[in-house]
Amino acid sequence: MNPKKKYEKLYNQYLDKIYRFIFIKVGQKETAQDLTHQVFLKAWQRFKNSNLSPINNPSAYFYQVARNEIADYYRKSKNIVPIDDLKNEPVDPNINQEEKIILSNELEKIRIKLLNLPEEYQNVVFLHYIEGYSYKEIGKILQKDENTIRVIAFRGLQQLKNLLSS
Amino acid sequence: MEEKELIRELKIFSKIKPDKNWVVLSKREIFKEEEKTQERFLFPWKVFISTLSIITLLLFAIYFQTNINNKIAEISKNLFAFESKDQKTAQISESIKAINENLNKVEVSLDNIKENKDKINKKEVLGITQVVKNTVQNSKEIAKKIESAPDIKNQKEISKTLGVIVETSDKIREKSEELQIEMIKALISDLSKRSLSLEDSQKLEKAKDYFEKGDIQTAIILLSQIGSY
Numbered sequence: 001m002n003p004k005k006k007y008e009k010l011y012n013q014y015l016d017k018i019y020r021f022i023f024i025k026v027g028q029k030e031t032a033q034d035l036t037h038q039v040f041l042k043a044w045q046r047f048k049n050s051n052l053s054p055i056n057n058p059s060a061y062f063y064q065v066a067r068n069e070i071a072d073y074y075r076k077s078k079n080i081v082p083i084d085d086l087k088n089e090p091v092d093p094n095i096n097q098e099e100k101i102i103l104s105n106e107l108e109k110i111r112i113k114l115l116n117l118p119e120e121y122q123n124v125v126f127l128h129y130i131e132g133y134s135y136k137e138i139g140k141i142l143q144k145d146e147n148t149i150r151v152i153a154f155r156g157l158q159q160l161k162n163l164l165s166s
Numbered sequence: 167m168e169e170k171e172l173i174r175e176l177k178i179f180s181k182i183k184p185d186k187n188w189v190v191l192s193k194r195e196i197f198k199e200e201e202k203t204q205e206r207f208l209f210p211w212k213v214f215i216s217t218l219s220i221i222t223l224l225l226f227a228i229y230f231q232t233n234i235n236n237k238i239a240e241i242s243k244n245l246f247a248f249e250s251k252d253q254k255t256a257q258i259s260e261s262i263k264a265i266n267e268n269l270n271k272v273e274v275s276l277d278n279i280k281e282n283k284d285k286i287n288k289k290e291v292l293g294i295t296q297v298v299k300n301t302v303q304n305s306k307e308i309a310k311k312i313e314s315a316p317d318i319k320n321q322k323e324i325s326k327t328l329g330v331i332v333e334t335s336d337k338i339r340e341k342s343e344e345l346q347i348e349m350i351k352a353l354i355s356d357l358s359k360r361s362l363s364l365e366d367s368q369k370l371e372k373a374k375d376y377f378e379k380g381d382i383q384t385a386i387i388l389l390s391q392i393g394s395y
Contacts (some may be wrong), residue, residue, distance in 0.1 A: 004197065008193075011193060011196075015184065015189060016183050016184065019182070019183070019184040020179065020180065020182045020183075023182055024179060024182070024293070032184075033184065033185075033188055036184065036192070037192045037196070039218070040192070040193075040196055041196050044196050044197075078365075106175065107178060107179070108187060109174060110172070110175055110176065111179070123385065125176070129173055129176040129177065130176050130177065130180050131177045131180065145265060157169065157172065157173070160172065161172055164167050164172070165167060
């Protein structure tokens with residue numbers, strides 16, 4: 001299989017997950033699209049030269065690039081929203097109907113509270129409870145011990161529950 | 167909120183999906199940027215050399231056609247010149263020999279273009295073959311005109327060369343048309359896979375119709391008007 005075909009397979013496998021990850025973090029459809037595009041473009045540039053440094057763990061790689069892109073986006077953005085103010089940030093009006101339903105009321109509240117968790121907790125909650133990855137798989141993605149991930153997932157969920165009831 | 171309920175609510179986020187149209191566009195863009203990069207950075211010398219040879223081919227084809235057209239103009243002038251019969255015959259004989267030589271070179275250029283057709287922009291191939299077709303049509307017409315000119319009639323050597331010109335012109339025309347048909351089919355196939363504006367889609371449909379009816383020239387004009395392809 002040629003590199004383009006191999007990469008298309010990875011693209012199809014990870015696109016939705018990475019888009020979701022970014023969308024939940026930025027809350028804007030167009031920004032999510034731009035950042036997701038950048039992730040897959042950068043990954044392809046690395047992938048085609050993979051004889052130099054092969055991508056051994058694609059899921060870890062894609063999420064890492066996505067986290068960097070999100071961090072860059074907030075760093076470059078002049079209107080950095082303090083994490084506590086996110087509760088007042090309106091959801092992007094351009095999001096599609098499906099996203100609107102999902103992010104209505106209660107879910108939007110959950111999304112914003114999720115962003116109030118420490119970043120590591122956000123990522124583990126996202127990967128385990130939204131994407132359904134096992135602790136072992138998340139350990140590989142975030143390069144942490146499986147037990148540590150289990151603890152973070154438990155604490156993350158508890159903190160999120162507390163934030164929602166406060 | 168209970169833990170179970172929260173987990174259930176979190177699961178709903180997994181339904182978020184990107185727009186299908188955006189997915190297609192994004193994927194296309196990623197590989198397009200890649201193709202552009204390849205064009206810029208991969209094998210620059212190879213690309214340079216092949217581009218150079220293609221340009222040379224096209225220039226040769228244009229040069230020989232221009233020569234033919236100049237000779238045709240000369241002959242037309244000489245046919246009606248008030249010069250002695252011998253002088254006129256000598257001049258025309260020289261011109262038709264030059265036409266014949268240039269026609270042979272056009273044929274070689276055309277064969278080279280055919281061999282390199284994948285490296286040349288299809289629209290350029292269509293344009294150049296159209297010029298070739300018009301040129302050989304002119305050569306053929308002038309050959310017939312000379313044959314029937316009173317001062318030239320019954321001159322064996324000239325008649326023989328004129329016969330060769332007509333024959334070569336027909337052969338070149340046939341080859342050009344074959345190449346055009348091949349290019350039109352490839353161009354239509356390429357364009358059909360692209361997302362075109364409404365106006366360009368309509369032109370493409372019309373081009374297909376004309377091509378199916380055998381009107382190659384109109385099909386070429388319509389295809390050449392489509393976008394920046």
